[in-house]
Amino acid sequence: MKFKGTDQYVATEDLQMAVNAAITLQRPLLIKGEPGTGKTMLAEQLAKSLDAKLIPWHIKSTSKAQQGLYEYDAVSRLRDSQLGDSRVKDISNYIVKGKLWEAFQADERVILLIDEIDKADIEFPNDLLQELDKMEFFVYETQEIVKATNRPIVIITSNNEKELPDAFLRRCFFHYISFPDEETMNKIVDVHFPGIKKDIVKDALDIFFDVRKVPGLKKKPSTSELIDWLKLLMADELGSSLLQEHDPAQAIPPLYGALVKNEQDVHLLQRLAFMSRRKG
Template structure:
């Protein structure tokens, strides 16, 4: 079944093409883009559209590739041996399967999300090359080989915090999610709030896009922050009226501006506009 987005996820033609190409090739889909553009949500919606189960591996700075395969709890086995526990005779009792193990051994269709791979050590992607390429790995403690019963759809996200190795990139199908055009943003808003007044949508989008275009902004507001902002606007008539104001910060600015440098920049610009008026 070709992916074309879902009722809750607006996918551009380029993104749909990338998802379907990765599935057809049987390669991981590496998705990059600024935070808040829907990279993680994409995996959830691909799973929903394919009728597949989602397995999520959230990568942290301390995550090791081995944890995605399995972990051997030698300490517990030693403790149990000292206590005379009969479980120590079977080493498999101390093997904890990881996310790749779960995905490879699943009998049902699976989408495996490896989320924010660039947070881990630079060697992390290289340590998964063979497993992702061959869809198998060896468990040395038990001597067994875990092979994928059916190839899972693998989606890997990155916020581009660090460069990924060329050998890893070669094995992926790559797509960069560009920030949506105004028409796509309007579609996204309509999906979330179909009954929203056209006037409010236009005014909110005008202000939101103006904010993103401010030179020197350290963190531009994202699509997800636009949606959060609209939630707040819907429940605050005073904030809606403030959209008409000129020369000040946007109403409920904390939903869009997330650091003090950007706040000070916008306040300075607002002050200069008031002086000129």
């Protein structure tokens, strides 16, 4: 079954080809792109499209690769031994299975999402090289090998906060989600707001792309922020009238707090608006 997007997710032809190529090659699919361009949602919608279970592993700065395999709870075992608990005789009672173990042991093929891998330590990707390549790992405490019953489809996302090791990149199929053009963005808006008035979408997208073009922005508004902004504008009649009455010479859009996320960018837009008024 080929992935072609879903009724809730607009996948470009390039993205469809990347997903299907990674599945064919049985390689992890490494997805990069601006925050808010639908990298995490891709895994969710791929699972829906293939009718497969999604196992998400959301990475934090404190995450360790070992946690994805398993953890040995030595403290609990020591406490139980002091209390005379008979469970201490079986060390497997104190093995906590991680997300990779869960994915490897699944009865059917699952989607394993390793989300925002670049948040972790630089050694994190290297520590998973063999496990993701061979789809197996060794449990030292029980002397057993955990091998994937059904090879999971692995989706790895990155926001490019850190460079990933070459050895890790070599084992992945890579795709960069380019920011959607206006035509693709129209399709995305239609998915989220079926039946929305075309004139509202046109006015909103004109303003949205104008803001993205402003040089010097620390954080350009993303797709998810556009969706939030449109939701606000459609909440009542005031929103659509604000769009229609918006002066194109003004750099600050109505309800800008949904699009602009830091004070530096707000001040930049305010300066541009002031300079525009002076020229006018």
